[in-house]
Amino acid sequence: MYYYVALARALDERxxxxxxxxxxxxxxxxxxxxxxxVAAMWPMDKKLDWFVPYYRSVAACLVKGMTATxxxxxxxARATDPSSGGRQMPGHYxxxxxxxxxxxxxxxxxxxxxxxIAYASRLRRTGEVTMxxxxxxxxxxxxxxxxxxxxxxxxxxxLLIVENNELAISVPLRKQxxxxxxxxxxxxxxxxxxTADGSDVLECFRVTREAYDRAKRGEGPTLIxxxxxRLGSHSSDDQQERYRSREELEQVRKRDPLLTFRAYLExxxxxxxxxxxxxTDRVRREIDLSTDEADRAxxxxxxxxxxxxxxxxx
Amino acid sequence: MAEIRYIDAxxxxxxxxxxxxARVLVLGEDVGRKGGVFGATMGLVEKFGxxxxxxxxxxxxxxxxxxxxxxxxxxxxxxxxxxxxxIHPAFNQIVSxxxxxxxxxxxxxxxxVVFRAPYGGSHGTALYHSxxxxxxxxxxxxxxxxxxxxxxxxxxxxxxxxxDPDPVMFLEHKRMYRIVRGEVPDGDYTVPIGPxxxxxxxxxxxxxxxxxxxxxxxxxxxxxxxxxxxxEVTDVRTLAPLDTDTILTSVAKTNRALIVYEDNLFLGYGxxxxxxxxxxxxxxxxxxxxxxxxxxxxxxxxxxxxxEWFSITKDKIATAIRKLAAY
Numbered sequence: 001m002y003y004y005v006a007l008a009r010a011l012d013e014r015x016x017x018x019x020x021x022x023x024x025x026x027x028x029x030x031x032x033x034x035x036x037x038v039a040a041m042w043p044m045d046k047k048l049d050w051f052v053p054y055y056r057s058v059a060a061c062l063v064k065g066m067t068a069t070x071x072x073x074x075x076x077a078r079a080t081d082p083s084s085g086g087r088q089m090p091g092h093y094x095x096x097x098x099x100x101x102x103x104x105x106x107x108x109x110x111x112x113x114x115x116x117i118a119y120a121s122r123l124r125r126t127g128e129v130t131m132x133x134x135x136x137x138x139x140x141x142x143x144x145x146x147x148x149x150x151x152x153x154x155x156x157x158x159l160l161i162v163e164n165n166e167l168a169i170s171v172p173l174r175k176q177x178x179x180x181x182x183x184x185x186x187x188x189x190x191x192x193x194x195t196a197d198g199s200d201v202l203e204c205f206r207v208t209r210e211a212y213d214r215a216k217r218g219e220g221p222t223l224i225x226x227x228x229x230r231l232g233s234h235s236s237d238d239q240q241e242r243y244r245s246r247e248e249l250e251q252v253r254k255r256d257p258l259l260t261f262r263a264y265l266e267x268x269x270x271x272x273x274x275x276x277x278x279x280t281d282r283v284r285r286e287i288d289l290s291t292d293e294a295d296r297a298x299x300x301x302x303x304x305x306x307x308x309x310x311x312x313x314x
Numbered sequence: 315m316a317e318i319r320y321i322d323a324x325x326x327x328x329x330x331x332x333x334x335x336a337r338v339l340v341l342g343e344d345v346g347r348k349g350g351v352f353g354a355t356m357g358l359v360e361k362f363g364x365x366x367x368x369x370x371x372x373x374x375x376x377x378x379x380x381x382x383x384x385x386x387x388x389x390x391x392x393x394x395x396x397x398x399x400x401i402h403p404a405f406n407q408i409v410s411x412x413x414x415x416x417x418x419x420x421x422x423x424x425x426x427v428v429f430r431a432p433y434g435g436s437h438g439t440a441l442y443h444s445x446x447x448x449x450x451x452x453x454x455x456x457x458x459x460x461x462x463x464x465x466x467x468x469x470x471x472x473x474x475x476x477x478d479p480d481p482v483m484f485l486e487h488k489r490m491y492r493i494v495r496g497e498v499p500d501g502d503y504t505v506p507i508g509p510x511x512x513x514x515x516x517x518x519x520x521x522x523x524x525x526x527x528x529x530x531x532x533x534x535x536x537x538x539x540x541x542x543x544x545x546e547v548t549d550v551r552t553l554a555p556l557d558t559d560t561i562l563t564s565v566a567k568t569n570r571a572l573i574v575y576e577d578n579l580f581l582g583y584g585x586x587x588x589x590x591x592x593x594x595x596x597x598x599x600x601x602x603x604x605x606x607x608x609x610x611x612x613x614x615x616x617x618x619x620x621x622e623w624f625s626i627t628k629d630k631i632a633t634a635i636r637k638l639a640a641y
Binding site: 050052081082083084085087088092094096101102104105106109111112113114115116117118119120121123124128142143146147149150153154307308309310311312 | 378
């Protein structure tokens with residue numbers, strides 16, 4: 001688990017460096033969200049289960065099966081980008097082989113999709129569980145509420161994840177909702193809601209595992225809120241220093257799951273200096289190799305731009 | 315071969331496709347035990363059960379959004395919108411999601427959803443139960459939009475839409491439901507999405523219409539025939555992708571073009587037909603390309619005199635035909 005948290009962070013940092021160096025147009029990512037994403041994806045069956053991501057789901061997509069190269073191909077908008085062949089902006093993940101649904105930019109639309117996928121799983125008796133993610137800002141959308149209502153009525157096997165970093169770009173939580181947590185809303189739809197500290201990776205794993213088992217047993221959806229720090233700006237086009245104080249940023253960094261998880265693992269003796277160094281080296285190698293590989297991949301040709309408007313046959 | 319009503323054709327297509335393929339299901343408001351407010355889904359829940367005939371909450375965006383998710387996971391949903399007027403909350407799901415799913419995933423994900431919507435007015439249903447929505451959706455690449463005008467086409471095209479691997483907006487002018495009747499064969503058949511069809515051959519003028527307007531136009535064509543004006547009437551039953559060739563062939567024959575649609579005139583669907591004729595058939599034309607459409611007000615008003623003022627009837631069409639024929 002720690003490896004994936006570290007890999008996702010290193011990939012995240014590399015994407016920002018590449019953007020600043022002019023190698024990528026745009027970055028949107030999830031620094032601070034990795035711990036809960038890795039933990040939540042952990043109980044999921046990588047082949048059987050579905051994931052409907054959002055733009056911060058870097059770590060979750062890695063655990064589900066995408067590689068750092070896959071994600072960097074998207075960053076560079078290469079023809080071989082598995083999410084969209086370079087058609088979408090970076091951060092719009094999708095991968096049929098790992099049952100990661102293609103995603104768009106309007107916030108909230110993915111929630112009904114996840115519920116529809118889960119309904120189909122139930123009807124077809126496939127045993128699949130679906131996980132869908134969103135930020136707390138997205139929970140203001142009608143689609144989010146409509147999806148929860150539908151999922152609860154039909155007891156759809158879906159894990160409804162909200163990664164609450166208390167900022168929708170710049171808008172703080174108190175202007176987004178009058179309730180103190182997203183999870184309390186679950187009661188209004190007739191499903192359990194739970195909040196976990198996103199910096200406590202094992203706690204995130206525990207609550208997700210429980211919800212996963214509930215879904216498997218046919219007992220329906222669970223709303224899971226992870227309280228996470230947003231370590232960086234919203235995207236590469238945003239400067240969070242304009243609306244977040246130095247004190248706030250200092251406080252937020254203390255909640256960095258990479259640091260809290262590492263400290264925990266060291267404390268209980270599961271991570272030694274040696275294994276940490278090995279892992280750090282492995283992550284760096286993987287990111288370097290992936291960057292080179294993705295950078296060498298060809299750009300899409302203009303004559304392919306009219307393809308795949310409609311079905312073209314097998 | 316039996317003569318049935320338009321609504322019965324729609325209902326039969328549902329029954330036959332759901333029996334034929336277990337992946338087909340219906341979701342929408344009142345589609346279950348009521349059988350739909352117009353009866354399109356009558357008898358389905360009794361035969362196929364509540365899991366495949368879903369009475370949804372009153373929330374159009376999730377009707378579309380949930381259907382898109384179902385389609386991603388192996389089902390073939392038919393999403394019914396009770397009235398086209400209430401489809402607007404689902405615009406984002408249909409336009410941003412359904413229509414773009416295949417393109418944005420570079421062909422890896424499809425979206426085989428049928429969005430059914432009863433549209434159109436001129437029968438006492440006013441601003442919010444009368445709208446024509448075809449122009450909004452026909453504008454969007456990645457969506458197919460159809461508006462059949464006969465029971466035969468309604469059944470055959472709905473079956474084709476359900477079997478189509480891409481999203482189809484299936485528009486039913488609700489005035490036709492109970493008054494338009496026609497022959498429909500007993501066995502299985504489909505009518506392909508794409509080709510337009512010439513419903514009436516003529517020499518003097520080409521008229522293009524779809525849905526209820528096609529029926530009014532045919533009646534108008536008959537009424538002017540006695541005056542010696544021979545109108546060729548083409549049923550543009552697939553609005554997107556548009557069968558431009560059939561349109562241009564007709565214009566080349568008659569040298570005059572009249573486009574009839576019930577939506578308000580400005581940027582309505584007929585504007586695209588007019589533009590294509592103007593661009594590709596300029597030297598075939600003996601008269602200006604002409605549109606007859608609703609006035610540019612925000613909706614069809616309720617009171618009878620106001621509704622009559624708005625409505626495109628066979629008499630108004632006949633007047634437009636005479637004027638264009640005499641040009």
